Amino acid sequence: MSILSLIRRELANAFLHDARRAIFLFGAATAYLILFGILYYPGVVKExxxxxxxxxxxxxxxxxxxxxxxxxxxxxxxxxxxxxxxxxxxxxxxxxxxxxxxxxxxxxxxxxxxxxxxxxxxxxxxxxxxxxxxxxxxxxxxxxxxxxxxxxxxxxxxxxxxxxxxxSPVETTLRVLNNPTQSYMMFFVTGLAMAAMQQGFFLAIGAAVQCDFRNPELKGTSKGKLLVVKVGVYWVLSILSFGLVCVLARLLGIPDRASIQSLGLLAGAFSFAAISLGLFASSIFHNELQFVRASVMYTVPAFIFGGYTWPLEAMDPVTQVVAQAFPMAWMSNAVRELFLSGHLATLSHNLTALTVMGVIFFSLGSWIFLHKIDGVK
Known part of the structure; x- marks a missing residue:
């Protein structure tokens, strides 16, 4: 198959033959964003x-x-x-x-x-x-x-x-920057959307990988070409999914002060890390059900260790090291910081960490994927 044929195949599988992959990619984060956005719309707790x-x-x-x-x-x-x-x-x-x-x-x-x-x-x-x-x-x-x-x-x-x-000659004046009303929606909702989006990436790439392990029709297709196209297609779709989340967040009233360049770079690095992690994890398991069970068990610890609800700085040194092994630790807080303030001092550091993670998981996942698909052919 040519590269163009492989791209068409991946898109057809994602949107036509197995539409749940598209739902995973685009539906998980948007559903969480809308649901919790409505729930937290008042922003502050009163009365x-x-x-x-x-x-x-x-x-x-x-x-x-x-x-x-x-x-x-x-x-x-x-x-x-x-x-x-x-x-x-x-x-x-x-x-x-x-x-x-x-x-x-x-x-x-x-x-x-x-x-x-x-x-x-x-x-x-x-x-x-x-x-x-x-x-x-x-x-x-x-x-x-x-x-x-x-x-x-x-x-x-x-x-x-x-x-x-x-x-009482001295009065205290409180000035809270970036989130002046201390809205819980601005604090919490974007992190939930990122966690759901990551899970959607895992389920989509996992379904795609497991499908190829069961597909004898790929005989004669270059294994390396197949792998690169698969990861590339889902990487692009993941970035588009992140863009949809940004648009919906703005419609819900969450401020988006970040530059398109900053968000684009962060989305690209995180999508690469998440898709590569999904490739690696799905290649390990014998079937899709086993992978889905494992990915569901991963989601909550990743969200908690990501430092979104409890600051990384407040964790003990050992936990901080463990937390930094999760892509969410370099993504969720960074997105919130960019949305609310428009600036992230550690952006280059976060991009480097996510890229390194992506390279490691992609290398391991590729090695396992290519060896396992040999058995199919």
């Missing part, structure tokens, strides 16, 4: 169900309740008078945060003692826990400033706003 237990019912406790109600991160569900009722609501997951204002709240304040306010949180979900904790600290700090300014104004007949600035 966490909260109950306040007011055991005192004074102007001071009502001021604190008002601040809880005004904070958009917390959604005040109910104000109760009994701490046991608040604990029951928390235990039954009617709320995820509870604020307990004790009966001696204002008494301690007026007598110069530190008043205790208890924040109880359901720690099963660390996202809501962290957000509610930050909200609680902000509410207490604001209350302290407002209370001190009000008391000083009453004693001196001064202006409360001016006194507030004198009592």
């Amino acid at each position: 966490i169900p909260t109950v306040v237990c007011d055991e005192e019912h004074t102007a001071y406790s009502r001021l604190l309740i008002r601040q809880v109600d005004d904070d958009e991160r917390l959604g005040l569900v109910r104000v109760v008078a009994d701490e046991g009722e608040a604990r029951d609501m928390l235990r039954q997951k009617e709320v995820y945060a509870a604020v307990i204002i004790p009966a001696d709240f204002s008494h301690d304040i007026l007598n110069g003692r530190s008043a205790k306010v208890l924040f109880m949180l359901n720690g099963a979900n660390i996202i809501t826990t962290n957000i509610a904790t930050t909200a609680g600290n902000d509410i207490v700090n604001t209350f302290n400033t407002r209370f001190a300014a009000r008391q000083a104004a009453l004693r001196t007949s001064g202006d409360e706003q001016m006194l507030k600035k004198r009592i």
Whole structure:
């Protein structure tokens, strides 16, 4: 067969005779992107169900309740008078945060003692826990400033706003670059899409390789030519799949500040590494089912060790070394960094690592593939 005939054969197999390969290549990442993009579309967690237990019912406790109600991160569900009722609501997951204002709240304040306010949180979900904790600290700090300014104004007949600035002369201003709303969609969704895309690459190239092991009609075809065309066709299709992910991500509102050149180079290097790894792995197994089982077992560890959800820098030295053996470690965080900031200082390093991985896996996979296909012919 000529090279052109082999290319037509691979495309026909991928899109006509075994269309699941095209679905793997283009459908896996887009399905995850759309599904989780819709799920995380609000971007930030707000209105966490909260109950306040007011055991005192004074102007001071009502001021604190008002601040809880005004904070958009917390959604005040109910104000109760009994701490046991608040604990029951928390235990039954009617709320995820509870604020307990004790009966001696204002008494301690007026007598110069530190008043205790208890924040109880359901720690099963660390996202809501962290957000509610930050909200609680902000509410207490604001209350302290407002209370001190009000008391000083009453004693001196001064202006409360001016006194507030004198009592608390320093204000903290938060400026978050690249993801200013701290949107979870921008943080998480692209990584899931990359993990699904990699799995799609594996399943597609795996089906193509296993098909040739069962195909006696390839007799007389140059083995080396067949291998190069196969890898080349799926490499190009993989880059196109990545391009589709980028377009859909932009349509979903995920910022894409990266240059086409940077994304293209990263897509090319990662596709080469992933396709070569798929070639190597699929050539090892005796049939496609065994390969599919192994690739599914690989996906989750690759995503976790990739450092997308837990930073590589926070892992122990041994785990960091293991993580760097996964192509995802050089791809997922890099894509997020390029999407959100438009720049990746380690781009050349990532490209080199992915290319080296690709060369190693391609060499090993080619050797096994050519030896096994000899048995078919």
